[in-house]
Amino acid sequence: MSRALKELDDIEAIFAALAHAARRHILVVLNARGGRVSAGDIAARFEHSWPTTSRHLKVLLEAGLVSVERQGREWIYVLNAARLRSVTAGWLSWFEAKEEKHVEAGHRLRAV
Amino acid sequence: MSRALKELDDIEAIFAALAHAARRHILVVLNARGGRVSAGDIAARFEHSWPTTSRHLKVLLEAGLVSVERQGREWIYVLNAARLRSVTAGWLSWFEAKEEKHVEAGHRLRAV
Numbered sequence: 110m111s112r113a114l115k116e117l118d119d120i121e122a123i124f125a126a127l128a129h130a131a132r133r134h135i136l137v138v139l140n141a142r143g144g145r146v147s148a149g150d151i152a153a154r155f156e157h158s159w160p161t162t163s164r165h166l167k168v169l170l171e172a173g174l175v176s177v178e179r180q181g182r183e184w185i186y187v188l189n190a191a192r193l194r195s196v197t198a199g200w201l202s203w204f205e206a207k208e209e210k211h212v213e214a215g216h217r218l219r220a221v
Numbered sequence: 222m223s224r225a226l227k228e229l230d231d232i233e234a235i236f237a238a239l240a241h242a243a244r245r246h247i248l249v250v251l252n253a254r255g256g257r258v259s260a261g262d263i264a265a266r267f268e269h270s271w272p273t274t275s276r277h278l279k280v281l282l283e284a285g286l287v288s289v290e291r292q293g294r295e296w297i298y299v300l301n302a303a304r305l306r307s308v309t310a311g312w313l314s315w316f317e318a319k320e321e322k323h324v325e326a327g328h329r330l331r332a333v
Binding site for chain 2: 120121124125127128130133136137140141190191193194197198200201203204205206
């Protein structure tokens with residue numbers, strides 16, 4: 110797959126994942142708790158039934174916004190905040206204000 | 222409505238609007254054409270039938286991402302890029318990298 114097609118796929122998966130309030134909430138909670146939360150803690154934190162929460166986690170996993178690892182007897186969900194930031198920022202950069210672009214260019218010049 | 226509830230409503234409406242590739246495409250095209258495009262030009266630009274495009278435009282209107290104005294005999298769709306930027310950036314700011322925060326703080330200090 111070309112790089113451009115891969116980017117389009119990433120944008121599609123991530124904006125679809127962000128469309129549901131429950132999934133945005135899971136991401137915010139994961140982030141607030143340092144980016145790593147056990148399945149048990151996620152289940153306890155959310156009012157939804159586990160099958161519902163699990164379905165949302167599956168969408169986040171497929172979008173690459175979280176991963177899951179075994180740690181002893183527990184499954185730990187791990188936030189991929191870098192991917193969330195880079196893919197959303199990539200698409201939103203189309204809409205940067207012209208003034209902001211000048212300010213950023215100024216920062217870059219000073220940083221050189 | 223409290224300010225916090227208004228922000229949640231904005232986030233919900235805008236991420237729901239961004240979930241569909243056709244709506245993201247309309248926003249990018251509006252932006253590329255200077256933020257103002259007639260209904261006729263939008264209809265000509267997209268392969269979808271006008272009822273389908275019109276339904277997507279309605280979602281964008283309801284989310285406040287575009288507005289529509291009469292100009293002579295035409296309807297002009299107007300992009301609200303500032304709202305797109307501010308609402309998405311507001312939610313995504315939860316996920317800022319700590320290093321980036323330091324860099325920004327450095328910029329602010331130098332700017333004082």
